[in-house]
Amino acid sequence: MRLGPGKIAPLPRGQSALVHIVSGAAKLVAHAAAEREQVTAFNFSGDLVMVPGSGPHAYVLHTLIECELTVFPYKALRGAVADDPAILARLLDNCDAALSRCREKALMIGRKTASERMAGFLVMMAARIGEPRGDAVLLDLPMSRRDIGDSLGLTIETISRQFSLLREARQIATEGRSKVVLLDFSGLQERAGHLAELGPAFSSKFALDQC
Amino acid sequence: MRLGPGKIAPLPRGQSALVHIVSGAAKLVAHAAAEREQVTAFNFSGDLVMVPGSGPHAYVLHTLIECELTVFPYKALRGAVADDPAILARLLDNCDAALSRCREKALMIGRKTASERMAGFLVMMAARIGEPRGDAVLLDLPMSRRDIGDSLGLTIETISRQFSLLREARQIATEGRSKVVLLDFSGLQERAGHLAELGPAFSSKFALDQC
DNA sequence: CGTGTTATTGAGTTGTATCAATCCCAGTGG
DNA sequence: CCACTGGGATTGATACAACTCAATAACACG
Secondary structure, eight states: OEEOTTOBOOOOTTSOEEEEEEESEEEEEEEEETTEEEEEEEEETTOEEEEOSSSSSEEEEEESSOEEEEEEEHHHHHHHTTTOHHHHHHHHHHHHHHHHHHHHHHHHHHHOOHHHHHHHHHHHHHHHHOEEETTEEEEEOOSOHHHHHHHHTOOHHHHHHHHHHHHHTTSEEEETTTEEEESOHHHHHHHHTOSSOOOGGGSSTTOSOOO | OEEOTTOBOOOOTTSOEEEEEEESEEEEEEEEETTEEEEEEEEETTOEEEEOOSSSSEEEEEESSOEEEEEEEHHHHHHHTTTOHHHHHHHHHHHHHHHHHHHHHHHHHHHOOHHHHHHHHHHHHHHHHOEEETTEEEEEOOSOHHHHHHHHTOOHHHHHHHHHHHHHTTSEEEETTTEEEESOHHHHHHHHTOSSOOOGGGSSTTOSOOO
């Protein structure tokens, strides 16, 4: 399946789906109420995303840029591989990594300031899609300020102000709407309040989804 | 392993552990910084909890009341069952349920008001440890106001004020510090902003952990 | 080079945190 | 059985971080 940017992935209704992002970038969105959305995860090429089909809130997978997707109805897939230890183990490791990231996200949203969340987001994105440029890291973010806000539990205005503060602090530089240069990576980690480096669950490999 | 109330479960350092709560109740705590903790999950008898051993923040399992625990070093367990599809499938389903709950929690913390979070918490706890009493549901909460606050990303004072508001609204009644009677369950669901009933991932069975 | 969308910046408001007193229970010992 | 006691809970007053509303600026696209 190929989708243009800003599209909603057509998934089977009423049941969970496992989506493989062959290429592109997407966001998994939970709908809390009208005009109140929470971005559960950002996903990039190679990721496997579990999209819940039932529960107290509705989930939707939005493309950020053009995407190639492969969609599996989860229940059927789960039944078909019930006696294939290799695939089960792979799914388990993916799910475990996604759980770790989701917990980190809950901690970030629940107990961190806007400044700490912003720095944590940039460090996380650097681990996912950052390209080293000497001492600095180059990021080309496919998501809007609104998406970042919906991911961190903040408003677009607060995101924008945090970008401005980080620019003033000379920890980042921005080029256009989407490009960000992380000039002081260790400073950002410190600002994020991280105790240690990000582990394997936060890198690109074996990612069921990203937070 | 048997532990009294308010104890920290002794787990192997530097590696992840899978803990089976044979009996009792516990909380999984993430340490953001001094005096800033996030309760990642509450767990009750029968639960399997994954306690991450590495990552950007430190995790600890605290008992709330007396507990019997069985601790497995996760890496060793994961290696030992690598070709056992039944156990892998069980772990996968547990992990999947935990991920669903953690996502709901992230949504709750990121995009809901104190009132909605409090109602959501009570509905969630009712699904876990509630006892029906005619139209009402009886809850005996093993955790303190501080624990609830650390779980919902709020302070003890805000939790206390929300309890008072719910009492004034005649949606709950309280007896002593720990007992809560949910007098208007559907009203609480509505207040929580839930679109549908809680699904199987939120009941007691097959719970890797609770949010 | 318009034109519409997204981002930035400013001013003012608000929900929750913080600080500070009580108050109330659950143990403990008399 | 009941006073004592200490930690948790409640309530009130105030502060502040982030939200909301509003106006301008910057970018991307045709």
